[in-house]
Amino acid sequence: MKKIILLMILALLTNKVFYAQEDKYLWLEEIDDDKALEFVDNENKKTVARLTATPFYQDIYTKSLDIFNATDRIAYPTTYGDYIYNFWKDKDHVRGIWRRTPKAEYVNGNPKWETILDIDALSKKDGKKWVYKGVSGLYPNYDRFLVRLSDGGGDAVIIKEFDVTKKQFIEDGFYIPESKGGASYVDLNTLLISSDFGEGTMTPSGYPNQVKLWKRDTPIENAKLIHEGDIQDTGSFGSIYRDNDKEYIVVYRAKTFYTQEMKVWHENKFVSLDIPEDASLSGILNDQAILDLKSDWTINGKTYKQGAIISLNFSDLIQGKHNVHFIYQPDEKSSVYGISATKNTLLLNILKDVACELFIYKFDGKSWNNEKVKAPELGRLSVVATDQNTDDYFFQFENFLTPETVYYGNAQSNSFKPFKSLPSYFDSDKFQVQQFKVNSKDGTAIPYFVVSPKNITYNGKNPTLISAYGGFESSSLPFYSGSYGASLLENGVVFVVANIRGGGEYGPKWHQAGLKEKRQNVYDDFHAVAEDLIARKITAPKHLGIRGGSNGGLLVGVAFTQRPDLYNAVLCQVPLLDMKRYNKLLAGASWVGEYGNPDIPEEWAYIKKYSPYHNLKPNTKYPEVFFYTSTRDDRVHPGHARKMAAKMKDMGYSIFYYENTEGGHAGSSTNEQRAKSTALSFSYLLMKLK
Numbered sequence: 001m002k003k004i005i006l007l008m009i010l011a012l013l014t015n016k017v018f019y020a021q022e023d024k025y026l027w028l029e030e031i032d033d034d035k036a037l038e039f040v041d042n043e044n045k046k047t048v049a050r051l052t053a054t055p056f057y058q059d060i061y062t063k064s065l066d067i068f069n070a071t072d073r074i075a076y077p078t079t080y081g082d083y084i085y086n087f088w089k090d091k092d093h094v095r096g097i098w099r100r101t102p103k104a105e106y107v108n109g110n111p112k113w114e115t116i117l118d119i120d121a122l123s124k125k126d127g128k129k130w131v132y133k134g135v136s137g138l139y140p141n142y143d144r145f146l147v148r149l150s151d152g153g154g155d156a157v158i159i160k161e162f163d164v165t166k167k168q169f170i171e172d173g174f175y176i177p178e179s180k181g182g183a184s185y186v187d188l189n190t191l192l193i194s195s196d197f198g199e200g201t202m203t204p205s206g207y208p209n210q211v212k213l214w215k216r217d218t219p220i221e222n223a224k225l226i227h228e229g230d231i232q233d234t235g236s237f238g239s240i241y242r243d244n245d246k247e248y249i250v251v252y253r254a255k256t257f258y259t260q261e262m263k264v265w266h267e268n269k270f271v272s273l274d275i276p277e278d279a280s281l282s283g284i285l286n287d288q289a290i291l292d293l294k295s296d297w298t299i300n301g302k303t304y305k306q307g308a309i310i311s312l313n314f315s316d317l318i319q320g321k322h323n324v325h326f327i328y329q330p331d332e333k334s335s336v337y338g339i340s341a342t343k344n345t346l347l348l349n350i351l352k353d354v355a356c357e358l359f360i361y362k363f364d365g366k367s368w369n370n371e372k373v374k375a376p377e378l379g380r381l382s383v384v385a386t387d388q389n390t391d392d393y394f395f396q397f398e399n400f401l402t403p404e405t406v407y408y409g410n411a412q413s414n415s416f417k418p419f420k421s422l423p424s425y426f427d428s429d430k431f432q433v434q435q436f437k438v439n440s441k442d443g444t445a446i447p448y449f450v451v452s453p454k455n456i457t458y459n460g461k462n463p464t465l466i467s468a469y470g471g472f473e474s475s476s477l478p479f480y481s482g483s484y485g486a487s488l489l490e491n492g493v494v495f496v497v498a499n500i501r502g503g504g505e506y507g508p509k510w511h512q513a514g515l516k517e518k519r520q521n522v523y524d525d526f527h528a529v530a531e532d533l534i535a536r537k538i539t540a541p542k543h544l545g546i547r548g549g550s551n552g553g554l555l556v557g558v559a560f561t562q563r564p565d566l567y568n569a570v571l572c573q574v575p576l577l578d579m580k581r582y583n584k585l586l587a588g589a590s591w592v593g594e595y596g597n598p599d600i601p602e603e604w605a606y607i608k609k610y611s612p613y614h615n616l617k618p619n620t621k622y623p624e625v626f627f628y629t630s631t632r633d634d635r636v637h638p639g640h641a642r643k644m645a646a647k648m649k650d651m652g653y654s655i656f657y658y659e660n661t662e663g664g665h666a667g668s669s670t671n672e673q674r675a676k677s678t679a680l681s682f683s684y685l686l687m688k689l690k
Helices: 002-014 033-038 043-052 056-070 103-108 119-126 314-317 482-489 509-510 520-534 551-562 587-595 601-607 639-650 671-689
Strands: 017-021 024-028 078-079 083-090 093-102 114-118 129-139 143-151 156-165 175-177 184-187 190-194 210-215 224-228 235-243 246-254 260-267 268-272 280-285 288-292 297-299 302-304 310-313 324-328 334-341 346-352 356-363 366-371 380-386 392-398 406-410 415-421 431-439 445-453 465-468 494-498 543-550 569-572 624-631 654-660
Touching: 033 356, 043 494, 043 654, 043 671, 056 129, 056 431, 056 671, 078 380, 083 103, 093 103, 093 119, 093 129, 114 119, 119 129, 129 184, 143 184, 184 235, 190 235, 210 235, 224 235, 235 280, 235 587, 246 280, 280 334, 288 314, 302 324, 302 520, 310 314, 324 346, 324 356, 324 366, 334 380, 346 380, 356 380, 431 520, 465 520, 465 671, 482 671, 494 520, 520 543, 520 551, 543 551, 543 671, 551 569, 551 639, 624 639, 624 671, 639 654, 654 671
Parallel strands: 465 494, 465 543, 543 569, 569 624, 624 654
Antiparallel strands: 017 024, 078 083, 083 093, 093 114, 129 143, 143 156, 156 175, 184 190, 190 210, 210 224, 235 246, 246 260, 260 268, 280 288, 288 310, 297 302, 310 324, 334 346, 346 356, 356 366, 380 392, 392 406, 406 415, 431 445, 445 494
């Protein structure tokens, strides 16, 4: 017993992981990059070799790499001032280039790209595996940027100041060491920063607990502390909200993953905003603060219902007054998928039965009026870029059989035109998309999409893959994938996307129906979809595979441990699996609002019922699972996949295991790595399901 207690204390202190099985104790340590595939034992090399030796592997790898590196891909825009910026990877730019072109040239379809920063050259110079993680610019000229770079693709980044005119990092400019923090320009000589400032400044989730103002040419240690949260919070962050020429410094104290206190700097002091802690402030437009309500809010004698979008006069709100205007209320079949703003208009992306519709809202000083954008229907629509100086915007449409097309629109005139489309990477005319619904265990109707050949035979023999997520109010929408189409659909695989609870397909209520003690609803929904596919004779357990990543990795981990009879292939990527210790590893503490706290006996009582690691049983006919993770994942610890793989091997089960040595939570950093992981994953699925 003393040995077990000592091991547990060491695990908590060192962030290492171990497992105990029949009086055997095995440390699963951090490993050198060149030994990643040897983690569980040398059999991993053999199992991966089994996949690369399949007749599918090389063809899938080549097709995927050609798709990822294609020069006719869409160069997605981000507008800063008079320029369109874009980050681009191809076979000649493995880690990518950050580039720009004048907006007028981009809009006319003749961009003359100017490379600003070459990440491959920088990686070679620094001896690092740099991964570009985005930028923030200095308003209004945008001649300087704060560039975020990750070593190996993790969430933690360094931040360096960059001069886009000289195309170089600024010597003695702002530099913030590696941390899961952030920074924004207040003005040329001042940054608003949240970072790792040393001992006692980071929360158990690994996020900053302090926000500071940092003046140029002063040590970061001398930055002025303007906010400090509770050390047990998820974290504290600062942001700059811009409303035309007005600028607001806003600080968030994230008490949990879903609740926060907000305060704004006003007249040389912070003023707390009197809004619900679970509401989201989506921006400020012409002095209207746009609020997304996650629960009912009664204010001024009126109740605004869960899921509603409202606005409040921001100048009044700072003074403690609530001048509220109604914008939108979803019904039982709809939810808000996205909120964007141009200079004068609000763009609401509405989901109706898991298909997008776009609306333009304008405020006349008294109320909001709207008109629908006559965009393509029955698919995923995303606003990809807006311009704070105009009412121009770009949006994208796609579905399972329609490649992405970007449209260039103007919100004032409600006009748009096609801008650029992807080519088709497979013959979509051979396939059909159907949407079905099935009642879950408690009677709730769960929708799901099925992409199949038009001439499908309902004989229970079709290889079928279910993909789902089911958490964090994240919706699973139709999408176009050349690699899925060319490698799976063309090889006879029926592809299914399940819109289970825990996601956001039907708004906050759909998400909250899968929280904490209600988590089993998510897994019952998933099982119900699988059973319905079998009942319809689309497939059978022998031919049914499932795929999920991150929270979706937990989902498929639960699925195969609860119902091993339903599935023959399980692709479990960057997963959570040990739900007893998830809150002790990396960002895990921030997710107790989603799953519950396993350190509280009453909450562990319901978590342990589904925790995949704790529900593994001997002498059970499990599928031959494929675990995929990344050494550099600093969000979901690779120890989850390592422990599960080791325990299954120890119990005598055959598994596949692959650990990429970089890539972070995305699993890969380059197009070549993406192609390899795609080929491994799809080869596994075709081998098991066909």
